[in-house]
Amino acid sequence: MALTKEEVREAFREAVAKDYADVPPKDEIEHEFSPEFYAKMNALIEEQRRGSWRLLNRQTRRALVVAAIMTVSLLLTACSPKLREALVELVVTVYETFVELQADTNNPDLRTEIETIYDLSPIPDGFEMVTREWIAPHMIRSTYENDEGYRIIIMQSSVALHNGTADAEYSTVLSTTVNGIDIIWGYSKDYSSANLIYDGYYFRIIYYGTIPQIEFETLVSSLLLLN
Amino acid sequence: MIPIMFADIIDDSQDLVRFEKIYHEYRSKMLYRAKCILGDSYEAEDAVHDAFIGIARNIKTVCSITDQRDLFYYLMRSAENAANSHMRKVKRYRVHIPLELTQDIPDDCFWETLSTKLAYEELVNIISALPEKYREVLYYHFVLELTIKEVASSLGIKLSTAKQRLVRGKQQLIMAIEREGRFHYGID
Numbered sequence: 001m002a003l004t005k006e007e008v009r010e011a012f013r014e015a016v017a018k019d020y021a022d023v024p025p026k027d028e029i030e031h032e033f034s035p036e037f038y039a040k041m042n043a044l045i046e047e048q049r050r051g052s053w054r055l056l057n058r059q060t061r062r063a064l065v066v067a068a069i070m071t072v073s074l075l076l077t078a079c080s081p082k083l084r085e086a087l088v089e090l091v092v093t094v095y096e097t098f099v100e101l102q103a104d105t106n107n108p109d110l111r112t113e114i115e116t117i118y119d120l121s122p123i124p125d126g127f128e129m130v131t132r133e134w135i136a137p138h139m140i141r142s143t144y145e146n147d148e149g150y151r152i153i154i155m156q157s158s159v160a161l162h163n164g165t166a167d168a169e170y171s172t173v174l175s176t177t178v179n180g181i182d183i184i185w186g187y188s189k190d191y192s193s194a195n196l197i198y199d200g201y202y203f204r205i206i207y208y209g210t211i212p213q214i215e216f217e218t219l220v221s222s223l224l225l226l227n
Numbered sequence: 228m229i230p231i232m233f234a235d236i237i238d239d240s241q242d243l244v245r246f247e248k249i250y251h252e253y254r255s256k257m258l259y260r261a262k263c264i265l266g267d268s269y270e271a272e273d274a275v276h277d278a279f280i281g282i283a284r285n286i287k288t289v290c291s292i293t294d295q296r297d298l299f300y301y302l303m304r305s306a307e308n309a310a311n312s313h314m315r316k317v318k319r320y321r322v323h324i325p326l327e328l329t330q331d332i333p334d335d336c337f338w339e340t341l342s343t344k345l346a347y348e349e350l351v352n353i354i355s356a357l358p359e360k361y362r363e364v365l366y367y368h369f370v371l372e373l374t375i376k377e378v379a380s381s382l383g384i385k386l387s388t389a390k391q392r393l394v395r396g397k398q399q400l401i402m403a404i405e406r407e408g409r410f411h412y413g414i415d
Contacts, residue, residue: 003342003350009370011347015354016300016366020260023303029255031262037272041250041279048243048283 035190042191042208111158111200113138118156118203118223120144127152150209152219157202183220187213194220242286249289249302250279256299257306264310271310278302278309285381288373297371301381304363308382331394332401338369344404353403361396368393 126146139157186193192207205220261271292298367378379389
């Protein structure tokens with residue numbers, strides 16, 4: 001009796017499966033990935049987000065010394081146009097080692113394009129803006145660097161058009177409320193991030209380097225309206 | 228402070244989401260295979276990183292793979308090929324291929340031969356016995372249904388090399404079936 005094409009394909013699958021029968025389940029593989037590996041993979045993933053296949057320059061890990069004292073300031077409600085309330089609901093799908101997050105696109109308060117650009121103020125000592133680029137009509141990215149190669153990246157985008165994933169296996173994830181705004185923080189080796197929704201926009205602030213948690217929180221809180 | 232999961236903000240590319248999912252789910256298994264070849268954890272990590280660079284470059288192809296078993300094979304081969312590239316190069320000897328073995332078998336004839344000349348288990352055994360470099364090309368082309376260009380890109384080899392291995396892979400499989408005494412294809 002003749003085999004179908006699908007049966008022939010199954011024969012191939014069965015044949016190759018024998019070669020990998022010894023691969024254990026992920027949880028039984030005892031290996032702690034090195035900081036260098038995470039750094040390289042974070043750089044690669046970041047490159048994909050930029051739409052380029054080039055690797056970023058690798059950053060040497062060093063302890064951060066932050067001299068500036070940030071002023072916690074979220075005075076936007078006093079000096080900016082009426083803000084949209086953050087009524088965005090997020091659909092969070094939790095997997096074993098990562099999380100997928102999607103915005104509720106049915107929410108009428110979501111912005112579909114960027115009308116106001118937010119920025120750090122003051123810019124941390126030693127840092128200067130090196131690029132500000134529109135990744136898409138709904139996303140803008142600002143990059144700051146200092147002489148030692150540390151980077152701060154601020155991504156602002158309209159919530160309606162975004163989703164993403166995050167490593168939840170090797171990061172510490174926390175949630176706080178600052179001036180009435182819920183912020184979700186992620187801390188891992190040499191990588192700190194903050195995610196928040198404000199004025200109908202989704203913000204993600206990333207610090208590549210080692211920074212004390214309180215100083216990173218202060219940095220994030222300094223997000224102000226850019227005129 | 229309440230422990231809670233969070234998500235990164237990325238652009239709206241589903242490909243990027245898929246890439247990150249693959250990274251989180253399979254990096255340990257890919258490391259396992261690379262370490263089996265290289266014997267060193269740090270070199271294996273480098274190999275896995277190189278494998279992910281290749282996966283990123285071919286993300287459209289990877290996203291087209293819907294069967295989880297196919298995806299697993301693709302990723303394992305990516306890790307193994309990257310690990311092999313890290314190993315010290317060995318001297319290769321040119322092998323003379325008889326002229327008749329360079330004749331290509333059309334894909335439709337190849338399918339018909341595989342479908343009608345053997346029972347399922349016999350076919351599995353013969354495929355298992357094929358050299359890996361031919362089996363993977365056949366798998367990518369006939370199971371994953373990749374074009375030869377996509378096969379070459381996925382494996383990180385030249386297009387001419389991919390074509391050559393596909394031709395020889397089909398030849399080797401047919402010859403193996405012949406040795407089983409089932410039929411004579413007509414290669415004299």
